[in-house]
Amino acid sequence: MPIYSKKIIQHFKRPKNVGKIKNPNGTGEAGNLLCGDLMKLYLKIGKNKKNEEFIKDIKFETLGCAVAVANTSLLTTLVKGKTIKEALEIKKEDLIEKLGKPLPPFKIHCSILAVDALKEAIYDYYKRSGKKIPPELEIEHQRITRIKNQAEGRYKEFRKLEEEVLK
Amino acid sequence: MKKNKRKIYFDYAATTPVDPRVVKVMLPYFSKKFGNTMSLHSFGQEVKEILEESREKVASLIGAKPNEIIFTSSATESNNLALKGIAFANKNRGNHIIISSIEHPCVMESAKWLESQGFEITRLKVDKYGLVNPEDVKKAIKKETILVSIMHANNEIGTIEPIEEIGKIIKSEIRNQNSKIYFHTDAAQTLGKIPVDVNKLGVDLLTGSSHKIYGPKGAACLYIREGTKITPLLHGGGHEMGLRSSTVNVPAIVGFAEALEIAKKEMKKENERLSKLREKLEKGILKKIKNAHLVGHPQKRLPNIANFWFEGVEGESVVIELDLLGIAVSTGSACSSEKLEASHVLLATGLKPHQAHSSLRLSLGRWTKEKDIDYVLKVLPKVIKRLRLISPTFK
Ligand SMILES: Cc1ncc(COP(=O)(O)O)c(C=O)c1O
Numbered sequence: 001m002p003i004y005s006k007k008i009i010q011h012f013k014r015p016k017n018v019g020k021i022k023n024p025n026g027t028g029e030a031g032n033l034l035c036g037d038l039m040k041l042y043l044k045i046g047k048n049k050k051n052e053e054f055i056k057d058i059k060f061e062t063l064g065c066a067v068a069v070a071n072t073s074l075l076t077t078l079v080k081g082k083t084i085k086e087a088l089e090i091k092k093e094d095l096i097e098k099l100g101k102p103l104p105p106f107k108i109h110c111s112i113l114a115v116d117a118l119k120e121a122i123y124d125y126y127k128r129s130g131k132k133i134p135p136e137l138e139i140e141h142q143r144i145t146r147i148k149n150q151a152e153g154r155y156k157e158f159r160k161l162e163e164e165v166l167k
Numbered sequence: 168m169k170k171n172k173r174k175i176y177f178d179y180a181a182t183t184p185v186d187p188r189v190v191k192v193m194l195p196y197f198s199k200k201f202g203n204t205m206s207l208h209s210f211g212q213e214v215k216e217i218l219e220e221s222r223e224k225v226a227s228l229i230g231a232k233p234n235e236i237i238f239t240s241s242a243t244e245s246n247n248l249a250l251k252g253i254a255f256a257n258k259n260r261g262n263h264i265i266i267s268s269i270e271h272p273c274v275m276e277s278a279k280w281l282e283s284q285g286f287e288i289t290r291l292k293v294d295k296y297g298l299v300n301p302e303d304v305k306k307a308i309k310k311e312t313i314l315v316s317i318m319h320a321n322n323e324i325g326t327i328e329p330i331e332e333i334g335k336i337i338k339s340e341i342r343n344q345n346s347k348i349y350f351h352t353d354a355a356q357t358l359g360k361i362p363v364d365v366n367k368l369g370v371d372l373l374t375g376s377s378h379k380i381y382g383p384k385g386a387a388c389l390y391i392r393e394g395t396k397i398t399p400l401l402h403g404g405g406h407e408m409g410l411r412s413s414t415v416n417v418p419a420i421v422g423f424a425e426a427l428e429i430a431k432k433e434m435k436k437e438n439e440r441l442s443k444l445r446e447k448l449e450k451g452i453l454k455k456i457k458n459a460h461l462v463g464h465p466q467k468r469l470p471n472i473a474n475f476w477f478e479g480v481e482g483e484s485v486v487i488e489l490d491l492l493g494i495a496v497s498t499g500s501a502c503s504s505e506k507l508e509a510s511h512v513l514l515a516t517g518l519k520p521h522q523a524h525s526s527l528r529l530s531l532g533r534w535t536k537e538k539d540i541d542y543v544l545k546v547l548p549k550v551i552k553r554l555r556l557i558s559p560t561f562k
């Protein structure tokens with residue numbers, strides 16, 4: 001019995017939308033410095049017939065565990081073709097539910113990584129195109145940055161402690 | 168998904184299957200000879216006899232006397248007993264304990280707990296191969312030192328520590344300061360795999376494990392040199408010379424003794440075989456996979472452990488994909504897989520966290536065949552290649 005669900009294994013073995021986009025108009029990065037994993041998302045945002053901004057193309061790269069690969073692959077398939085507004089509504093719980101079989105607690109952050117990288121990519125798109133950033137997204141961006149800084153701080157502290165111990 | 172029938176075990180350092188020869192000698196002690204070794208009647212006495220025979224066997228195989236062997240339930244328990252038992256029995260003399268920075272979590276955590284109880288712990292650093300420098304032990308010893316605990320070989324990278332040299336240094340320091348410093352080594356990965364003799368190593372305490380050498384889980388030992396001041400963790404009916412109360416797990420202990428005897432008898436031939444297989448594995452991987460690196464000492468290493476790190480991939484994803492292909496391996500140690508932090512052992516050898524996160528341990532054993540190595544060499548390069556294609560950090 002593999003430790004993960006069939007669905008996770010499928011997405012892990014054959015992930016969708018892997019790679020880079022040539023001239024993305026939004027990129028996002030999220031990392032978990034504890035597990036050392038890194039997620040990169042590339043977006044091509046276009047306008048649909050109703051003149052709404054939508055995700056024309058999305059690609060990702062990850063130095064991550066199997067669950068991170070599967071989650072991001074699933075996320076990209078869910079948001080491709082969707083409007084930005086719809087894309088931002090997807091939560092980590094939606095991914096976890098769709099992938100079946102509850103994740104062990106220490107693997108929840110792998111789903112957060114995917115969702116956060118998407119938020120960051122959309123944030124970047126807004127920024128690049130000089131658009132007004134929705135307040136909720138600004139809050140999220142600050143949260144993600146804060147976590148990143150905290151993790152970095154904690155990590156540095158850890159290394160410092162370790163160096164002292166090892167002196 | 169295609170069903171893959173092939174199942175290859177490359178995780179012998181985590182645990183081993185019980186050898187059928189061992190199972191055979193254990194069987195009578197479940198339902199037929201089931202007595203309690205403390206009972207006076209014949210049911211008790213017949214198992215008491217085999218318990219003592221097992222003790223003599225284990226003792227003679229490591230150069231000890233029978234009354235110096237305590238059977239426990241696991242290496243974890245033996246290590247806990249060694250550290251806490253020595254610490255509390257000798258705290259009137261001092262509160263300083265020296266360990267290495269690459270000990271198994273059961274030693275690291277015991278030491279950390281002792282720290283919270285007022286003991287002072289020195290964690291010695293290691294070099295890039297994971298070796299402790301005996302001179303560092305010498306420098307760390309002070310008049311409050313009561314215990315040094317350095318593992319015989321590391322479970323993640325296989326590096327064998329210079330226990331004999333450290334033992335000599337500790338002895339010379341004791342003469343200088345006229346107070347006893349006990350020396351413990353965790354030999355869970357070495358007993359039955361390389362020669363282990365308590366007098367040659369110069370240790371006062373030594374931990375050995377059964378399930379790493381084709382014996383059953385639930386048995387382990389702690390060698391305690393005669394005259395050592397130690398206090399038990401488990402108080403009760405006074406089994407194991409008062410050092411480990413609990414009705415004795417006779418079947419497991421009988422199996423452990425048998426497993427050790429077999430392992431010792433077959434050691435030389437088996438090590439030659441394993442060394443050859445491992446060399447083929449390592450050479451093959453380093454040749455077929457670019458930017459792959461070997462961790463651990465090139466020579467002073469257990470013949471059955473190979474640890475690599477691969478640039479730009481994450482170890483867990485390699486483990487999962489290999490498992491789907493029927494190959495069981497691990498990242499670092501089995502017990503660390505639920506922790507997200509990089510292995511403390513790999514970090515101590517100087518690897519950066521992202522490098523440590525991309526590590527993979529393959530450990531070989533009694534049923535590893537050359538064709539298993541060939542299969543790994545065929546599939547692993549493909550797995551690494553695919554994962555690198557997904558990775559943002561390797562192009
Ligand atoms: C070096 C070392 N010490 C201690 C242990 C703990 O063994 P157990 O889990 O059987 O108590 C292990 C096993 O992983 C080990 O490799």
Ligand code: FES
Binds near residue numbers: 109
């Ligand atoms: S992304 Fe960190 S363990 Fe999955």
